[in-house]
Amino acid sequence: MRFPVYIEMEEKKVLVFGGGTIATRRIHTLLPFGCRITVIAPEISDELRKETVAGRLIWHERRYQEGDCGDADLVLAATDLRQVNQSIYREAKSRQIPVNVCDCKEECDFYFPGIVTEGGLVIGVTANGSDHRLAREAAEKIRSLFVPKESPGK
Numbered sequence: 001m002r003f004p005v006y007i008e009m010e011e012k013k014v015l016v017f018g019g020g021t022i023a024t025r026r027i028h029t030l031l032p033f034g035c036r037i038t039v040i041a042p043e044i045s046d047e048l049r050k051e052t053v054a055g056r057l058i059w060h061e062r063r064y065q066e067g068d069c070g071d072a073d074l075v076l077a078a079t080d081l082r083q084v085n086q087s088i089y090r091e092a093k094s095r096q097i098p099v100n101v102c103d104c105k106e107e108c109d110f111y112f113p114g115i116v117t118e119g120g121l122v123i124g125v126t127a128n129g130s131d132h133r134l135a136r137e138a139a140e141k142i143r144s145l146f147v148p149k150e151s152p153g154k
């Protein structure tokens with residue numbers, strides 16, 4: 001079972017490989033926490049292009065190369081290629097940088113939780129890697145608890 005740890009993300013260097021569906025979802029989750037995000041990918045989603053134009057992240061338009069992990073504080077491997085994700089995993093491990101690998105839970109130093117931020121609370125939900133749908137549904141149920149009640153007379 002994994003233990004939830006709430007770490008300071010302000011000014012941390014987060015390096016994301018891949019700019020597709022999963023990277024986009026995770027970057028949107030991370031941005032409000034104040035970290036500095038760099039994306040390395042030959043292609044990125046339109047949403048990430050907007051964040052790049054707005055100066056909220058840096059994009060290097062190319063494929064992963066050995067040595068990229070450099071001085072990152074946290075690495076997310078989110079490409080759609082197993083071999084590439086595994087190479088990123090190996091490099092991050094050799095540099096002792098905590099790494100998340102989106103297509104292989106065994107290679108994750110940390111899991112990405114479903115996150116709910118409401119009313120001063122930060123709630124992270126995990127199913128310990130055993131049921132991604134359950135984690136998503138639980139996070140949605142928790143979010144629904146915070147939907148403002150309709151004011152009387154409406």
Ligand SMILES: C[C@@]1(CC(=O)O)C2=NC(=C\c3[nH]c(c(CCC(=O)O)c3CC(=O)O)Cc3[nH]c(c(CC(=O)O)c3CCC(=O)O)/C=C3\N/C(=C\2)[C@@H](CCC(=O)O)[C@]3(C)CC(=O)O)/[C@H]1CCC(=O)O
Binds near residue numbers: 104108113129130132
């Ligand atoms: C919580 C959430 C956060 C987020 O991603 O933001 C999250 N997965 C979510 C959804 C989701 N993920 C997948 C589906 C399709 C399922 C289906 O179709 O059956 C759906 C459902 C959907 O998208 O609806 C596929 C999938 N996921 C992983 C693998 C690889 C593997 O298991 O080895 C594969 C197979 C890939 C493939 O087949 O190639 C791995 C992981 N996914 C995790 C987190 C980590 C802990 C999970 C846990 O707590 O159990 C973990 C272990 C590691 C990590 O990546 O951190 C987010 C919901 C949040 C929200 O919506 O609020």
Ligand SMILES: NC(=O)c1ccc[n+]([C@@H]2O[C@H](COP(=O)([O-])OP(=O)(O)OC[C@H]3O[C@@H](n4cnc5c(N)ncnc54)[C@H](O)[C@@H]3O)[C@@H](O)[C@H]2O)c1
Binds near residue numbers: 017043044078079
């Ligand atoms: N953990 C999860 O919650 C979860 C959920 C669904 C899928 N997945 C897994 O995530 C992986 C990615 O899914 P997706 O939907 O984001 O894919 P996608 O096709 O939308 O995006 C892939 C991204 O990887 C980039 N890329 C390809 N080769 C690269 C390289 N050599 N270096 C850097 N970037 C490179 C592409 O340019 C693109 O931006 C899938 O393989 C799937 O197995 C994980």
